[in-house]
Amino acid sequence: MENIDNTKKAVEIVLKSIYEISPSDDEVETQLIIDHERGHYLLYSVGWENTHWVYGSFVHIDVRPDGKVWLQHDGTDLRVAEMMAEAGIPKKSIVIGFQPPHARMFMPEYAAG
Numbered sequence: 001m002e003n004i005d006n007t008k009k010a011v012e013i014v015l016k017s018i019y020e021i022s023p024s025d026d027e028v029e030t031q032l033i034i035d036h037e038r039g040h041y042l043l044y045s046v047g048w049e050n051t052h053w054v055y056g057s058f059v060h061i062d063v064r065p066d067g068k069v070w071l072q073h074d075g076t077d078l079r080v081a082e083m084m085a086e087a088g089i090p091k092k093s094i095v096i097g098f099q100p101p102h103a104r105m106f107m108p109e110y111a112a113g
Helices: 002-021 080-086
Strands: 028-035 040-049 052-063 069-074 094-096
Touching: 002 028, 002 040, 002 052, 002 080, 052 080, 069 080, 080 094
Parallel strands: 069 094
Antiparallel strands: 028 040, 040 052, 052 069
16 A cells, blocks of 8 residues: 555656646636545646637546556646656556557557556
8 A cells, every 4th residue: 555655646746746837827727636545636727718718637647556557648748657757656557548558569668557
């Protein structure tokens, strides 16, 4: 359990570092959503940009009870999986969830699922 707690803390550190550099203004707010109990971590944009409603996740990570870290969505140019590895999460524990299972075989340094 301690290992999963350390993994969750590492994910939180990565997301907070992205949050710190993500723009927020009077119209569109960047929200950091952390649910340690259920293992869900999101960076969200919400608000109005001129006449266009902005609402959506640009980073979504799940930490599963088996210790696998599922990168469900990376809408950045920051290479979030690499950031997590640099934060101490083994690449073999990171699943690039937004890639189809058959494509993950071409990323052998990461977990397949």
